Amino acid sequence: MTILLLTFYFEPDTGPGAFRTTALVRELARQLPAESAVHVITTHPNRYASYKPPAADREEWTDGNCPVTIHRVQLPVHNNSQLGQIRSFMVYYQAVQWFTRRKKYDLIVASSSRLFTAFLAARVARKHRLPLSLDIRDLFREAMLETFRGSLAAVLLNLLLQAVERYTFRTAMHINLVSEGFRPYFNAYPNAAYSYFTNGIDTVFLTELATKPGPIPQPRLILYVGNIGEGQGLHKVIPQAARKLGADYRFLIIGNGGARHKLEAAIRREGVDTVELRDTVNREALLEPFRRADYLFLHLNDLDAYKRVLPSKLFEYGATDKPIIAGVAGYAASFIREQLTNYIVFEPGNVDELVRQLHETPYFTQTRAEFRTKFQRSAISRDMAAEILKTAEQPDRHPA
DSSP, rough: OOEEEEESSTTTTHHHHHHHHHHHHHHHOOOOOOOOOEEEEEEEEOOOOOOOOOOEEEEOOOSSSSSEEEEEOOOOOOTOOHHHHHHHHHHHHHHHHHTTTTOSSEEEEEESSSSSHHHHHHHHHHTTOOOOOEEEEOOHHHHHHHHTTTTTTHHHHHHHHHHHHHHHHHHOSEESSSSSGGGGGGGGGGSEEEEOOOBBBOGGGGSOOOOOOOOSSSSSSEEEOOOSTTOOOOOGTTTHHHHHHHHEEEEEEOOTTTTTTHHHHHHHHHHHHEEEEOOOOHHHHHHHHHHHHSSSEEEOOOOOGGSSOTTHHHHHHTTSSSSSEEOOOOOHHHHHHHHOOOOEEEEOOHHHHHHHHHHSOOOOOOHHHHHHHBBBBBHHHHHHHHHHHTTTSSSSSSOO
């Protein structure tokens, strides 16, 4: 069996998409027989302009049961602008068409957060009459419509994205949803078999990240690691919370993204010197900040689209013994209450509630042994790969 796997992000790039898909590819190569092959078409690291680890145009892995060939497409600089990202995707789209023009595959797999990688996979699957398995990490149409709510752009986008969604999801034989909060959204597409494999905890975060014994240092350190985009809305809460909390707390934010300039402006506007920003680093370099932190912070903007999502950051944070501060609603809030311990959940954007709970909640650390066992990336990838491989075995498996 030969599998084509499309993903916009892949290691050594950073972020949940890269980590998740890289682990999945390794697991597919482990489960497939020796005469099989996996062909990955991805991009050179491009998630952040400030994070560009070296990566080969072509790479071969032979440490699994079958060979893996990785082709990386060089993209134009996009600086996270909408126009730049569209241009980058078109370059990727054309490269995929070129790489696959004379290849023979048995199964198409795609991991997608912004819909268009999934759409591209559907195009290839229909062209070659092959079964398609999708891993959907976000509801792109819903998020975009909320961003442009009330404008003519929202109306036009809705027409376009609805058509893209219908074409894409009706092509798939199997769809994995990274959040069970997405389930009602996909009731319109009963043609596919569904699974719900979440993100997970990578091995690097299963190392010892426990708080060092001794007195709690002052000021207490609140750490955020990850994307600084509109979806996170950090500029709406962190500078304001820093002003209200005063000198007893300090924020360390490690990451980049399209809304970083808004966060920097809000810090200046609030006149606080207790918020430190650092650029994105690799995961190994994050271990020491994780050990030093007293609290781990995450926040999602107060939009309906984000009430369905399950932030990947929860799995990294949950692997530690630190208290988690989460400004989330909907499914993410329910997941925290059901699966985690030692947390503060506050209404997104509600700075006063955050400050009040932080002052009122006694500080302690607690190892989450059950969570660490249940959500190991290796186990999730193993089961997900097995589910994907079933797709190729189904009768009447060719898309219309």
